[in-house]
Amino acid sequence: MVKEFHVHQILEERARAPQSEALAGRASFHADSRTPSDVKELFLALGFEKIPAPIIDRLSLLSKIEGKNRRRNSHFQDAVEISEIVDNLIEEELTEKELNDLRLASLLHDVGKSGPAEATDDEQRAFVDLFNLDFNEEQYPVGARKLAARELPLSVALMIKAREGAMSLARAKEVLELIESAVKRQERPRPETNINADSAMLKVWSAHVYWTDAVLRRAKIDARIVEISASHHLLDGQDPENVGLENADQSIASLELADKYQAFRVRLILADQYQAFRKRSAKSHAETIAILRKKIEDKLSAHPKTEAIYLKILESIDKQKTLFEQELDLAA
Ligand SMILES: [Fe+2]
Ligand SMILES: [Fe+2]
Numbered sequence: 001m002v003k004e005f006h007v008h009q010i011l012e013e014r015a016r017a018p019q020s021e022a023l024a025g026r027a028s029f030h031a032d033s034r035t036p037s038d039v040k041e042l043f044l045a046l047g048f049e050k051i052p053a054p055i056i057d058r059l060s061l062l063s064k065i066e067g068k069n070r071r072r073n074s075h076f077q078d079a080v081e082i083s084e085i086v087d088n089l090i091e092e093e094l095t096e097k098e099l100n101d102l103r104l105a106s107l108l109h110d111v112g113k114s115g116p117a118e119a120t121d122d123e124q125r126a127f128v129d130l131f132n133l134d135f136n137e138e139q140y141p142v143g144a145r146k147l148a149a150r151e152l153p154l155s156v157a158l159m160i161k162a163r164e165g166a167m168s169l170a171r172a173k174e175v176l177e178l179i180e181s182a183v184k185r186q187e188r189p190r191p192e193t194n195i196n197a198d199s200a201m202l203k204v205w206s207a208h209v210y211w212t213d214a215v216l217r218r219a220k221i222d223a224r225i226v227e228i229s230a231s232h233h234l235l236d237g238q239d240p241e242n243v244g245l246e247n248a249d250q251s252i253a254s255l256e257l258a259d260k261y262q263a264f265r266v267r268l269i270l271a272d273q274y275q276a277f278r279k280r281s282a283k284s285h286a287e288t289i290a291i292l293r294k295k296i297e298d299k300l301s302a303h304p305k306t307e308a309i310y311l312k313i314l315e316s317i318d319k320q321k322t323l324f325e326q327e328l329d330l331a332a
Helices: 007-016 018-023 036-045 053-062 067-071 075-088 096-108 121-132 154-164 169-184 201-206 208-218 223-230 260-280 285-300 304-319 321-327
Strands: 139-142 145-148
Touching: 007 075, 036 053, 053 075, 053 096, 053 121, 053 208, 075 096, 075 121, 075 260, 075 321, 096 223, 096 260, 121 169, 139 154, 154 169, 154 201, 201 208, 208 223, 223 260, 260 285, 260 304, 285 304, 285 321, 304 321
Parallel strands: none
Antiparallel strands: 139 145
């Protein structure tokens, strides 16, 4: 059983220990606004001693969320919850290293929401502010047209949010400038990260996995962990290193046995999507399962073995509705 290794239990135990009283209340499982030393403590509690400081600092920035968006999780808190879901999706025997790798990939997966590897602290803050903006599913009038949030050009999206009071107009302009300057300084720009004022928000949001890839590689995180982390939007078609199961040799009798790490990836992908639909889009459990099943079938019908792995893990999520609602802090 892996139960006793659950992330929140480790943290609660750690918070109860006399030597770390300062941790109690601050590093509890459902917590936002972690300082770099809080983030470091969290990793230490989980057995990760050597997470490079630039990663710790980025995750601390991503743990902050203010103003209108305060009612939802920070991006780092999302990742902590996702690591918990992932823990519960493990059915086979794993070594401690495998379990920790999967947890680490989960905790790091959205670090790219702090921008490119080359971004300065100020630029990273601008990306975090941008990724903290919440758009609902309504259509936004732009000139004579109505656009969905994902179709809005970046500059227009920022102006709309400034008008709604999510940030000042001056900050919106500054965020745009900082984002453009960071994007231009990328050493290895790729088409997916070539963001400017006119880029559609879908492209902006999608770029984060390419930045997760670049940030983690620059910090010399183990390549397999980077691949799991950075391919978490594979079902949406984003796969920085082309590591998707779809690309694997379909003649292998059991992909899950052939490469445990590929099965790890599927867990992170589905845990991330489950969490996003439940908490960011406020979908019910049943709706979320139906949406994910359709996504899997649409994307993977030509790859029956891969599709079967996804569907098996989705079934495991479906069975654990009550547990996940507790872990996601959702009122049942
Ligand atoms: Fe993501
Ligand atoms: Fe995520």
